[in-house]
Amino acid sequence: MSKVIIGIVAKHNGEIKKRPNTYIRDEVKQAIFDNGAIAIGILPTENEIKLCENDWNDTLTEKEREDLIDQISLCDGIIIQGGTQNDEYEIVIAKYCYDNNIPILGICAGQNNIVRALGGTTIKVANPEKHNNTTDDYVHNITINKDSRFYKIIQKNEIMVNSRHNNSVENCPLLNKVAFCEDGYADVVESEDKDFYIGVRFHPESLYKIDENHNIIFKEFIKSCKNKSNKQLILNI
Numbered sequence: 345m346s347k348v349i350i351g352i353v354a355k356h357n358g359e360i361k362k363r364p365n366t367y368i369r370d371e372v373k374q375a376i377f378d379n380g381a382i383a384i385g386i387l388p389t390e391n392e393i394k395l396c397e398n399d400w401n402d403t404l405t406e407k408e409r410e411d412l413i414d415q416i417s418l419c420d421g422i423i424i425q426g427g428t429q430n431d432e433y434e435i436v437i438a439k440y441c442y443d444n445n446i447p448i449l450g451i452c453a454g455q456n457n458i459v460r461a462l463g464g465t466t467i468k469v470a471n472p473e474k475h476n477n478t479t480d481d482y483v484h485n486i487t488i489n490k491d492s493r494f495y496k497i498i499q500k501n502e503i504m505v506n507s508r509h510n511n512s513v514e515n516c517p518l519l520n521k522v523a524f525c526e527d528g529y530a531d532v533v534e535s536e537d538k539d540f541y542i543g544v545r546f547h548p549e550s551l552y553k554i555d556e557n558h559n560i561i562f563k564e565f566i567k568s569c570k571n572k573s574n575k576q577l578i579l580n581i
Contacts, residue, residue: 347382348421351385351415351419352368352425354366355425356429369549386412388412388433389412390432393431400432400435402435416437423565424437425451426508428453430453430456435461438450442458445539446572447541447572449562451543452544452545452546455545456511458533459516463517464513469510474507474527475525475529479506480506480547484504485502486502487501487502487524488501488503489523492522492534494534497561498560506551513533519541520533521533529545539571540564544561548561
């Protein structure tokens with residue numbers, strides 16, 4: 345297949361207790377399809393739900409891990425979605441992608457999980473009434489460090505973003521904080537050592553159709569995945 349394949353990590357629906365299910369947000373998968381790639385789901389392989397936050401542990405069995413990695417191996421890159429809760433397997437996936445230099449984009453809670461995967465922690469924001477805005481509208485601007493990979497993607501010092509979250513990055517020892525809102529919270533973190541390992545606090549999937557600043561995040565992510573795929577093809581040949 346010539347198209348880039350992006351695996352979107354499915355999240356558990358915490359409101360369904362008796363027969364739980366997983367979901368992928370339509371906005372996220374559509375942003376992938378609209379930018380010329382293929383989106384597929386990455387599903388949890390455990391028999392039970394293992395919700396976690398900063399104090400996570402990797403308790404996957406050998407078979408669960410093998411089944412998870414087999415899914416990842418079908419993909420050129422991974423997206424970890426936003427949501428109200430986090431599962432252990434999401435953090436395990438983020439750690440695996442870092443260790444194997446697989447391009448990854450973490451969105452909102454997905455940013456939490458790529459931070460936690462590398463020994464970092466998150467905290468509650470002091471003013472959730474401002475940052476947990478349930479609409480898709482612009483809420484505040486962010487200032488982007490000029491020496492960051494994210495700046496090379498956006499090519500602007502500031503952009504407007506939406507905001508639907510209660511948490512922020514506290515520390516991230518293997519990642520750089522490279523974009524900030526006026527309250528000082530890190531809206532973007534990234535690795536300078538990997539091809540594409542970026543977490544954003546906002547939701548570009550809700551704005552990409554009307555704002556190229558947000559669409560280009562998906563474009564550059566897919567481009568990085570394609571470059572990674574081409575490199576792997578050359579190695580296999």
